[in-house]
Amino acid sequence: MKSAILNLLRDEGEEVSGEVLSKELGTSRVSVWKHINGLREAGYVIEASSRGYRLTSSPDLLLGWEFPERGKKFQHFTTVDSTMDVARVLADGGAEGGTVVVAESQNRGRGRLSREWFSPRGGIYFTLILRPEIAPAYAPRMNLMASVAVARTLRNLLGLDARLKWPNDVLIEGRKVCGILAEMGAEMDAVKFINIGVGINANLSIARYGEKAASLKDFKGTQVSRKDILNSLLEEMFRQQSLLTTGDLLEEWKSLSATLNREVRIETIGGEIAGRAVDIDSNGALVIKGKDGSLRTAFAGDCFHL
Amino acid sequence: MKSAILNLLRDEGEEVSGEVLSKELGTSRVSVWKHINGLREAGYVIEASSRGYRLTSSPDLLLGWEFPERGKKFQHFTTVDSTMDVARVLADGGAEGGTVVVAESQNRGRGRLSREWFSPRGGIYFTLILRPEIAPAYAPRMNLMASVAVARTLRNLLGLDARLKWPNDVLIEGRKVCGILAEMGAEMDAVKFINIGVGINANLSIARYGEKAASLKDFKGTQVSRKDILNSLLEEMFRQQSLLTTGDLLEEWKSLSATLNREVRIETIGGEIAGRAVDIDSNGALVIKGKDGSLRTAFAGDCFHL
Secondary structure, X not given: OHHHHHHHHHHHOOOEOHHHHHHHHOOOHHHHHHHHHHHHHOOOEEEEEOOEEEEEEOOOOOOHHHOHHHHHHEEEEEEEOOHHHXXXXXXXXXXXXXXXXEEEEEOOOEOHHHOXXXXXXXXXXXXXXXXXXXXXXXOOHHHHHHHHHHHHHHHHHHOOOEEEEOOOEEEEOOEEEEEEEXXXXXXXXXXXXXXXXXXXXXXXXXXXXXXXXXXXXXXXXXXXXXXXXXXXXXXXXXXXXOOOOOHHHHHHHHHHEOOOOOEEEEEEOOEEEEEEEEEEOOOOOEEEEOOOOOEEEEOOOEEEEO | OHHHHHHHHHHHOOOEOHHHHHHHHOOOHHHHHHHHHHHHHOOOEEEEEOOEEEEEEOOOOOOHHHOHHHHHHEEEEEEEOOHHHHHHHHHHOOOOOOOEEEEEEEOOOEOHHHOEOOXXXXXXXXXXXXXXXXXXXXXXXXXXXXXXXXXXXXXXXXOOOEXXXXXXXXXXXXXXXXXEEEEEEEEXXXXXXXXXXXXXXXXXXOOOOOOOEOOHXXXXXXXXXXXXXXXXXXXXXXXXXXXXXXXXXXXXXXXXXXXOOOEEEEEEOOEEEEEEEEEEOOOOOEEEEOOOOOEEEEOOOEEEEO
């Protein structure tokens, strides 16, 4: 209902009378008034005059009413320790695939391998719960899928030259603007859930990171719309998911890659691999050609562009 | 302390005076007496006479005192819904690798793909929490590791001709005596935990299963010692774990296999594969040669020996 009210107020751009609202929405004028007040409490500025209601500003929050297509699967928090932790509890409890956990800020945002992910207000932090019917062997492709979706969104929506650093960072002009973390629960036979966490430096002022990271607003010269980015990105992720088991995903990842054809050093659980990144295989593992011409494969690890 | 008392009473086989017990254990006679009473409450029959204490029978339970080497990592339950569920909660909560959850019976024992695992008293039901430092790609080998460990234990301890059915059953004379279920929590980079659930039909009377399943006692003609089996099996699993990333595990699996060189039908998430099982690859996937000579690989699925 609140989504519908917001839509009507935005479509009109001017005053909309309580009578029109109640007619369009098929509800009483008292009910309309109650929802209007609910929206005001959440930070929407809605003026009332003799001619009706007028929306003059919306809070810069990723509230569920702004994502009506997601319905009850969209869960918004002002602050959480980590959207990954919330999502894991939800996934273990049977939450549907497609459930999204969004937070305006995280107290203990997590990156890969238990590292911290700096998560103040102004960024986009969410975890998407997916329940693909795939064998765990395909799971690493989820990283590729998510990073391709982020890069496409930043390219199409903002016209930014987003490129991919293996395994799962998104760079603009060589600086990191997005990190992706995927966790799964699986039997050996079948994935039960894959939670994909995405952190995007949207409107942050990142002095803290030095030159390695940047925020989208640094490249646009102005604040970006977090709502538009999240909306497009979720659509893109659902679309890309259908490509998971085909070669198209790999081709797209390769075409966007900042890692292929570069000298790299990969730190893996099993040790270090250095050489030229020449390919990724069908499971998303990076193929590296050493100085002696030998090929080695890294399933996962920290990648340094040399 | 109770483990130590049991050891002393068993070593002697006859009466051991309270004085000797308190001296050997470095504790007071009152303390000895209290522990003796605790053991009696758990079902141990310990007679007391003027000459001391004598253990005349032990309950047929897999109590922690019988597995002193495991220390506090051994968690015994009379009945649970599922040792897998308990272990997952413990693993998420940070339980150490090597933690074992054992139950005398399960109300909702689980097999692969949410199937039921019939778990009345008399079987051996446990889940072992492991925290190997491996990439998720290696995880399917855990199934192989566990089934090799079970087969070796049944062979060495009981002299039974245990053989392996891909992916994770143990057969004797073609009938299933053990099922294995592995669940993992992982990032794409690194396994966080792998919980291996094992259900062994030890001393069950299995009319329910018909000819496809059997109990160890059917082949031995007498009840088997669940304690001895569990103790040997845990040792074997820890030993096999160190072979996880080497070829030895695969060679051992192959030598024990009842599936290789047979005509099989595999039902997988992606469809059905039929042909001759000719090999397993380094990740434990089964390689099947079709009638047209083509090779196909099954990561996981239900396997039918034709």
